[in-house]
Amino acid sequence: RIAELSAQNPTMVFTSIAHLINVKLLRECHEKMDGDKAVGIDGVTKEEYGKNLEENLVDLVARMKKKAYKPKPARRVEIPKDNGKTRPLSIYCYEDKLVQEALRRVLEAVYELMFYCELLT
Template identity: 25%
Template sequence: MSSDYWEAPNRSVNNRRVITPSPVDFASVEYIVSYECIADAWKKVRSNKGKPGVDHISIERFPKWVRPKWKSIQRQLLDGSYKPTPVLRVEIPKESGGMRKLGIPCVLDRVIMQSIAKQLGDLFNPTFSQSSYGYMPKRSVQQAARQAQ
């Protein structure tokens, strides 16, 4: 890839980082469902300690539940036949009154989504401007404020 230039709203020119193509195809489904990626995704999902989805499989029960099923799930992901489980619809009260509608995916779907999100982030984040701080891993509001000074 080459370096791209774009004009910021304040007419300054920002330089995007130059990235070297990786020998690993991070966006490939094979890589996304690899043991390494799924294990990393599981660690992240487990650390979030979310509630079970419509299948009632909790974070605690998930490892034992998924182990005998994983090869079949992986095959479905690779051949495109995997169908996510419907989300559990819940309402929680808002501070300002009223209710907020949430959809809670099952743990398996959260692990798969986390693996996809991480790999796409690893693939595209290096192409974003070094001046970009919003929704960027390992970047904070404090760093953005220091950069702006």
């Protein structure tokens, strides 16, 4: 839907995208998520989150609509590099990864078309 709106009116200003994140979109993100990734500070895996998926997603959407959703702090680890140094890596909780992916998809639908239109002009 957002891609259609953006295509119909490339200069349209989107002031809020939170209402575009719904259970259906989050379910799609869950299905595409890699279950082998490291867990965040809450220790919840994709499999564990999926045991009560519908309930979890309905609750997440409700919290987002009430502006009560707060991402948890990221778990920080140091990854060794070939030169003997390390680099920091943030590992997010599973639910936060779902929200990030949903936001990425929505923003991509808006900006991909804008960049494409700019290339044509």
